[in-house]
Amino acid sequence: MAEPMDKPKKPLHLFEGFGVELEYMIVQHDTLQVLPITDKLIYDEVGEYLSDVEFGDIAWSNELVLHVVELKTQGPVKSLVNLQEKFQKHVQKINSMLSKYNAMLLPTGAHPLMNPFTETKLWPHEHNAVYEAYNRIFDCRGHGWANLQSTHLNLPFYDDAEFEKLHAAIRVLLPIMPALSASTPILDGAITGLTDTRLEVYRKNQQKIPSITGKVVPEAVFSYAAYEQQVLQPMYREVAPYDPDGTLQEEFLNSRGAIARFERNTIEVRLLDIQESPLADLAILQAIVMVLQALIAERWVPLQELKSWHEDRLSAILLEVIAKGQEAILADKDYIRLFGYDCSEDCTVGELWKHLVQDVISLDEQPEVANALNIIVSRGNLSKRILTALGTAPTEEKIREVYQQLAVCLQKGGVFLQNEPC
Template identity: 35%
Template sequence: MTIGTEHEFSINDSEFHPLPVSDQILKEICGSFESEILFGDVWLAKELQKTVIEMVPRSPAVEIAALESQLTQGLSRFYRIFGNRYRLLGLGMHPTARVHEIPVWDHDEGEYYRTYDRLFDIRQHGWLNIQALQINLSFQDSSELVFLFNRIRSLLPYLIAITASSPVVEGKLTGSCDNRLLFYRQNQKELPAICSGIIPEKIRTVADHKRRMESIWRELRSRDADILCEEWVDSAGVIVRFSRKCLEIKALDEQESIRSDMAFAAFVRPLLRCHTLPVETGQDALLELAELAVQRGTSGLKDELRQMYDLAWRNATPDERGYLPIVRDRIENGCLAERIAGRISRGKALTTVLADMETCLRENRAYGL
């Protein structure tokens, strides 16, 4: 099984104010306002909001370490070119951004954004202030697709718990660990089937999934939104990309470093090798667990996460085991959101915490280790 990842980082000034300059960065590198460019070992790409830039490995890989190498070389090249002009920051949301101050990409694909805006109003945090870690896993045939889809679906609450990293909105702690998902799962509430409350329904066959997508497309067509009738319109926590022959896990907050991102990729894959997992599969139960994860991070699911970690360790390759201690640290000591919230609650200035997060990204170091 090959694996790929996608990473979204906010672009900031020295005080961590978001800078709407993704277009200027891409133009400075290649000479024009391209939406995606090859940048050595990675692809650099725009996002909807100009305050975020996406970084994707040049190619999927079998070994996690190979992905990490591509990404760290890409980041190193970025820092060599731009030095201290920009401070990149992970995390699931920008912690001080206000959506009315965030401009939308305006160089191409405007027809898609205008349609989304007409249907859902994109001037909200769930559109303009989200940063996700996406994990893409290949499948070989229909039976493997169905198995992987259902297994990942059942893992989503636990993955949300350990990757939550967005406890701050517009400069204030909210009491929730994953505010990105709180906003994201409502950003298309006018057509709730698109997001499925993050947890999609179990499927028995590929046809089940295709019927769900066709029902979404029918609704979009009825609203004169045919342009959105593509597989990527699906916004559930795991989606099928037939065009890439992979499953995309979309429910995860971006972390503070590439190293930590890789750790969660290394956690998912061995769990997919287990013949059985002691996890819930019912829709209502999974939605309840996801809510617990969004609100409390790891604190409400420690016993289950410890059991899951032991299974992952037993089924992991040597390559994957090299990253798993980071996951264990998050299970035992709290996800990034819990730790950020704890520091701020104890009086640490937000800018100091963000400086530590930025250093972790620049040095490719897991926070707390």
């Protein structure tokens, strides 16, 4: 719902710019209880209850709920290299400011102990009409609204020809992105059995109007006209009876895992859980960008083959990855072939990512980022590493202990591993 990339004076070509958004919870330092004080944080900085505070390359903004603050690039940046360092400085600045409230930022895509039905408070200030409309239609007290923090990646396209290539590549990569980014194995103080619980609740939180989220993987449409007709207009028609003022008749209503923003010529990837630090997030984002570049360059298969994949087939893979992460079995040999991987037996999504890291991902000049990605691919996504640290039947006390360690990782800018300092 926030606006991370203003439309440039002229559209950018593929990979000429990047927009990144990172969402964090504000919690009480000792108990980890969510604290609805994002407005106080912003007021302390600028003396007003604004939706956006700009600091050159990075901005802060509010989100739907008062316990979440978003850090984002202020307009497109030219490169993702070293971007984590800019985000990290703002994480530390905010933590310093929150100390007077005995509060801190907490990472991961969902709070493990929050009760959203009793603890949710919506943003009451500037631009809250949109939030009130969502709340009226869907009731935003629930994990799918009040307890999900994500990382968004905005990628530009110049015209329909570039949109076609970018949308085709993003659609086929979407199902396996959460294998790297899943960070939500716990809800309501219990292990859910899913690697990416945030995505599971996200895909169901607007079932009242199914066209808004669709199958999460967007439909096979590759031009502005087709997107308008097949994706946007059905959604606008279905929401209209619930939205008499037309507050939600905008592109941001679209809640697929990647949404086209023609008003600023970008596609926004939205299905990534946030990680334990900007370093880990930027490792994942750079890996995704390098694979997308290879797909668009037709490194393994022609563009026409990417375009032919129906969202139902891709969504089936996504659901397996939501459940099992890197351990998900890829039984669809045609899908594996899209990435040039020769797999005679059934292989896992984790094995496919290891192949991609070796084949197209080059981070040699960024040793910290390369190390973070190596940990994610070799030791498991953050969900798996959290579960390893928690054990099979964790108490609330143990959950707090592990998530306190994750908060330390966020403050230090490190990568989480059991029994190892960040």
